[in-house]
Amino acid sequence: MPEGRTGQGYSGESLLFLTDEQLRQGIEAMFFAYRGFTADPDRILAEMSYGRAHHRAIHFINRSPGTTVNNLLSILGVTKQSLNRVLRTLIGDGLVISKVGELDKRERHLYLTDQGAALEATLSDAQRARMRAAYKDAGPEAVQGFKKVLEAMMDADMRRAYAKLRD
Amino acid sequence: MPEGRTGQGYSGESLLFLTDEQLRQGIEAMFFAYRGFTADPDRILAEMSYGRAHHRAIHFINRSPGTTVNNLLSILGVTKQSLNRVLRTLIGDGLVISKVGELDKRERHLYLTDQGAALEATLSDAQRARMRAAYKDAGPEAVQGFKKVLEAMMDADMRRAYAKLRD
């Protein structure tokens, strides 16, 4: 490449950072980081025979109180049978309540009870603490890049769901 | 805050970027991005009745040919029973071979067969393609930040394993 390569500047980096080795490091970083990301809530959940699925349901119900089952399904990307099993235990345990819709009585609107909100807070606090520490370690510009890459890694439908939650 | 806040510069950001809302966005970004991260290999694996566990084993055996079972266990962070189930099927299907150690005959050293390497390449290609696209979208500085935050999110033992793989 005779034209325009400086070898040390921006253009050199943009050629190098897409090598298979660099990509593999990114892949492995995702793998390990996700383990860390879920480690704290997992520990708490294990004590009450709940799992990640319960956490996810609780998180998004807290995020969007009154959300419908269908809406939750599209966010979580699982089958209704799978979600239903989780919701049934959460409702049975008094962490979630399901209200029949007023406009459309087929729909069930989901809310956290006080007890559900308390668990959500416990789980969130643990996860946010780690996130906060990671953000602090890495610095604000790194966080910008972090979010940018993650968003670029999503499928279009996930990106839509993600954007919707940011309203 | 009378002293030193500009409201638009670096100091303003470093105060704001640790709000619960910002952290929650990061948490949700991780959730959705990880789905995207695994989506392509998952599709391929589903066709051959393999799962993510097989992918992970194949990935790290390819990454460190001759690695022992114990070493793989510490990297993957699962029980030996869980790993053994996966390895048994991979060995039975002719994707992995296990050689008795020469120095220490208790150890089994793991290698991919040609067939195993072929599957690894197929899975890696799919995952790297998405990673490459995300990196391209986000730009080189974003990638730096991405890795920095991910690394800060790991537990100490993961960070050690991750660093070890970068040698």
Next chain:
DNA sequence: TTGGAATGTCAACAACACTGACATAAACTG
């Protein structure tokens, strides 16, 4: 009224993790 959408339930199954227990062989240690 017929069709479709939203929801729920039941059954079966698979992947993947866990614990606990036990076996074997090899290596280390006193």
Next chain:
DNA sequence: CAGTTTATGTCAGTGTTGTTGACATTCCAA
């Protein structure tokens, strides 16, 4: 050498989370 530890493998049981398929109910809408 005897005893212990280490590395690995295996069997049995259990739990969470996901899947498909089938079927029922309720209700809105054309």
